[in-house]
Amino acid sequence: MNHRLPHTFFQREVTDVAPELLGKILVRQFDDGSVQKFVITEVEAYRGRDDKACHANKGLTTRTEVMFREGGLVYVYLIYGMYWMLNIVTGEKGDASAVLIRGIGDISGPGRVGKALQLDKSFYGEDLFSSDRIWIENSEQKITFKAVPRVGIDYAGEPWIGKPWRFIVKK
DNA sequence: CGCAAGATTGGC
DNA sequence: CCAATCTTGCGT
Numbered sequence: 001m002n003h004r005l006p007h008t009f010f011q012r013e014v015t016d017v018a019p020e021l022l023g024k025i026l027v028r029q030f031d032d033g034s035v036q037k038f039v040i041t042e043v044e045a046y047r048g049r050d051d052k053a054c055h056a057n058k059g060l061t062t063r064t065e066v067m068f069r070e071g072g073l074v075y076v077y078l079i080y081g082m083y084w085m086l087n088i089v090t091g092e093k094g095d096a097s098a099v100l101i102r103g104i105g106d107i108s109g110p111g112r113v114g115k116a117l118q119l120d121k122s123f124y125g126e127d128l129f130s131s132d133r134i135w136i137e138n139s140e141q142k143i144t145f146k147a148v149p150r151v152g153i154d155y156a157g158e159p160w161i162g163k164p165w166r167f168i169v170k171k
Numbered sequence: 172c173g174c175a176a177g178a179t180t181g182g183c
Numbered sequence: 184c185c186a187a188t189c190t191t192g193c194g195t
Contacts, residue, residue: 044178046178053178054178055178058192061191061192062191062192063190063191063192077178077190077191078188078189078190078191079177079178079179079189079190080176080177080179080180080187080188080189081177081187081188081189081190082179082180082187082188082189083179083180085178085179087178100178102178109179109180110178110179111179111180112179112180150178151178152177152178152179153178155176155177
């Protein structure tokens with residue numbers, strides 16, 4: 001029997017949480033009551049204020065405010081005016097770290113993930129343990145993964161570009 | 172208050 | 184290779 005991951009699972013080092021999320025089950029219950037479950041297949045870690053590729057590196061702003069809270073919350077934002085990125089806040093309060101969900105089930109690409117889950121700004125700050133719309137369930141499924149550099153962050157410069165913080169499930 | 176750019180995608 | 188489309192953050 002699956003059960004939701006507790007807050008303590010997320011309140012750890014983001015580089016530990018990210019790979020462990022692979023193989024876990026992302027559950028979305030839509031407004032009409034239907035439920036869809038997806039296996040998490042690809043994630044990226046964004047590690048707090050020091051990480052120049054992380055939105056929180058510019059300090060606390062209206063947009064990143066939720067990342068500065070405790071792990072276990074949802075951080076969503078609109079990119080390029082059309083794609084909702086789904087992130088999970090990790091670490092202790094003030095860590096400002098998060099995991100970007102880049103792939104679930106057969107869907108690959110963070111923009112398509114947001115589209116499939118029908119995300120919008122109302123998910124900002126959603127609590128993964130108490131929400132009745134979106135949460136993550138544990139899984140005993142054993143998976144193997146590979147770690148490679150993140151994409152789309154050339155502006156961050158080294159050493160951040162080289163960090164192998166993009167985790168992908170191996171088939 | 173105006174403007175440039177973004178953790179992307181898909182179409183030409 | 185570039186447009187779509189809109190919020191945020193920073194400069195004027």
